[in-house]
Amino acid sequence: MRPLHVRVVSTLLMFSAAIPIALAQPNDAQIAPYERKFAQSKVVVEKVVKQLQASASGRLPVLDGFTRPGDLPLDRFQRGYYQCEIQVSSTSSGGALVRVSAKITAWYADPASSNSGYQVLPSNGRLENDFLDRLSDALHGSPAAAAPVVSTPSRTVVAPSQSKAPDAPMTAISAPMPSNALPAAPTASSKLPTASAISPFKPANSSDPDLATQKAVADKHMEELTKEAKGLEEILRNQARPKNLVAVKKSETPVLVSPVEGAKVLFLATAEDEFEILDLNANWVHVRISGLSRGWIRRSALEVPESFTPDTKVENPQAAAPSTEPFQVKNEEIASFPGTWDPLRGQTVKIVTVQRANGSATSTSSQVKLEFAKSLFQKEYAELTQAPTSAAGVVVIFDSEDGGMAAATLLALREWKAGTLSDQAFWRRCFFDPPETFTSATGQ
Numbered sequence: 444m445r446p447l448h449v450r451v452v453s454t455l456l457m458f459s460a461a462i463p464i465a466l467a468q469p470n471d472a473q474i475a476p477y478e479r480k481f482a483q484s485k486v487v488v489e490k491v492v493k494q495l496q497a498s499a500s501g502r503l504p505v506l507d508g509f510t511r512p513g514d515l516p517l518d519r520f521q522r523g524y525y526q527c528e529i530q531v532s533s534t535s536s537g538g539a540l541v542r543v544s545a546k547i548t549a550w551y552a553d554p555a556s557s558n559s560g561y562q563v564l565p566s567n568g569r570l571e572n573d574f575l576d577r578l579s580d581a582l583h584g585s586p587a588a589a590a591p592v593v594s595t596p597s598r599t600v601v602a603p604s605q606s607k608a609p610d611a612p613m614t615a616i617s618a619p620m621p622s623n624a625l626p627a628a629p630t631a632s633s634k635l636p637t638a639s640a641i642s643p644f645k646p647a648n649s650s651d652p653d654l655a656t657q658k659a660v661a662d663k664h665m666e667e668l669t670k671e672a673k674g675l676e677e678i679l680r681n682q683a684r685p686k687n688l689v690a691v692k693k694s695e696t697p698v699l700v701s702p703v704e705g706a707k708v709l710f711l712a713t714a715e716d717e718f719e720i721l722d723l724n725a726n727w728v729h730v731r732i733s734g735l736s737r738g739w740i741r742r743s744a745l746e747v748p749e750s751f752t753p754d755t756k757v758e759n760p761q762a763a764a765p766s767t768e769p770f771q772v773k774n775e776e777i778a779s780f781p782g783t784w785d786p787l788r789g790q791t792v793k794i795v796t797v798q799r800a801n802g803s804a805t806s807t808s809s810q811v812k813l814e815f816a817k818s819l820f821q822k823e824y825a826e827l828t829q830a831p832t833s834a835a836g837v838v839v840i841f842d843s844e845d846g847g848m849a850a851a852t853l854l855a856l857r858e859w860k861a862g863t864l865s866d867q868a869f870w871r872r873c874f875f876d877p878p879e880t881f882t883s884a885t886g887q
């Protein structure tokens with residue numbers, strides 16, 4: 444038998460050798476990843492994990508609450524960073540198993556500068572569980588997954604290897620708070636927030652340079668949008684309202700093809716529909732429906748501006764001086780040919796709409812219309828040849844009860860202006876609708 448003091452020394456040596464092993468167990472347990480099973484397939488889970496990957500690493504606002512206590516005081520650590528390693532694997536049931544392990548590093552400022560440097564700190568599981576909770580929220584369509592804000596404690600998920608470590612401190616993962624929730628008013632006993640009230644994925648410190656920059660950019664953008672909205676409101680407020688519009692009083696008001704009772708109904712107008720006045724008399728109003736479309740509405744069914752008296756016959760509500768020209772141009776546009784003439788059928792043309800000039804005493808005979816159309820053909824041809832255009836011809840529409848339409852192709856205009864076509868030959872190359880309106884002048 445060995446002496447007593449030898450046995451005591453041997454026992455002490457065995458006990459001292461066991462202490463490092465016992466102390467190492469909690470730290471070794473941190474190497475084991477935190478894991479959770481999901482019902483979704485591996486492909487679906489990997490896609491969501493990829494979307495959340497940007498928040499799986501970054502800088503920690505504090506270390507307290509994210510690491511386990513060690514031999515070195517945490518207050519000497521600075522610039523803490525974390526990085527989560529995520530592994531996704533399939534389960535036998537067709538779901539997915541997600542394992543997350545977080546690595547935390549921080550700069551240790553030792554009193555002896557030679558011992559300072561970055562060190563790896565053991566994670567207490569908060570980062571892993573927080574990521575798994577966010578993944579779960581994202582898979583179930585929760586809006587909190589996009590921008591989590593840590594609030595009150597809820598539950599803790601522990602890795603299997605930690606379930607038998609009673610001495611290991613348990614840090615609760617917090618449930619997301621709604622984005623419109625307001626913090627409680629501070630009291631005299633209030634303390635500075637710790638890691639249990641701060642999410643590493645969205646630091647709560649408003650003085651953070653990144654957050655301050657983002658807030659400044661957002662405020663600037665909002666200020667610009669506000670100025671733009673006010674500018675648009677001012678434009679609408681100051682915009683002059685046309686004075687040649689009539690409004691329909693009641694729904695189901697008929698718009699007729701001519702100012703005659705029993706005429707064909709083009710369509711039924713709705714209450715408050717507005718139309719441009721082309722002409723009017725005591726009983727009827729000639730209106731522009733859209734483009735080249737026209738119609739007639741009973742005057743009693745419309746709200747007519749006060750400037751239009753029952754005797755008003757012209758569009759302009761202001762008194763107009765007598766005009767030497769028999770017609771005046773009211774509208775010009777590039778559009779498809781409105782007729783069925785083969786040379787221009789389905790082609791783009793320059794359309795000029797004219798009306799009888801205010802105060803004009805000149806008659807609107809066929810010869811007068813033709814002379815005015817001739818002057819417009821010359822003018823429009825000169826403009827069309829000055830710049831590239833897709834127009835294949837020119838159309839003149841006389842917008843009146845005894846009006847008509849004259850059309851010419853660009854080719855015929857070119858030959859006419861070049862002198863290879865006489866006036867009579869040019870008119871025979873033109874289109875007139877109705878033909879009888881221009882028969883006497885063209886000799887057709």
